[in-house]
Amino acid sequence: MAPPAYSTLFFRIADRLDQAIIIIIYTWFCVRLLPDGFPPKHAYSTMLLMSEGTVLLFALIRRPAEKITLNLKEWVVALGGTTAVLLVENSSATFWPEIGAILILFGFSIHLGAKLSLRRSFGLVPADRGIKSTGLYSIVRHPMYLGYMISHVGFLLSVPSAWNFAVYLIAWPLFVLRMYFEEHLLLQNVEYKAYADKVCYRVIPREGLK
Secondary structure (H helix, E strand, O other), X not given: OOOOHHHHHHHHHHHHHHHHHHHHHHHHHHHHHOOOOOOOOOHHHXXXXXXXXXHHHXXXXXXXXXXXXXXHHHHHHHHHHHHHHOOOOOOOOOOOHHHHHHHHHHHHHHHHHHHHHHHHHOOOOOEEOOOOOOHHHXXXXXXXXXXXXHHHHHHXXXXXXXXXXXXXXXXXXXXXXXXXXXXXXXXOOHHHHHHHHHOOOOOOOOOOOO
């Protein structure tokens, strides 16, 4: 049964709003975190820019959602989690910038691989843009969050300030909520339910969080 015309219109408006928000906040983040000079003194800041900047590309090329949440709480959690991690601050006082850069690169490789699996299905708030079960999504259901969190650890090791620690302390629980909200919507799709039964783990295989 097709959704009412007004629901389809709301989905389209919400989808475009989601896209616009992604572009605005990630552009602001990239401009704010740009190193003062080139080549940059430390690789970690450039790696983080590359890690987060890819979001802009995938936001621009994504396809419209078949269904997107209109729940205000879920929008607040998605926006909060996304915006919070972009509030980290760079600093000349570093701790383990080399190790941090390696971790950021590793995390970047994971969430870029997840985005390449999603291709045009990337979004900010919970939405149904088709079910993806190939690539990293054949191993865990949310590899993108795993990649993000590894990159965050790398940046925190590079610039271990109290502010950056507080930012991630707020953002990570919001990531967990986003995962649950996304699955609440996607499990309404029979295809996704079959996929979730097949791929049992959300983030890390054998981590026990099913």
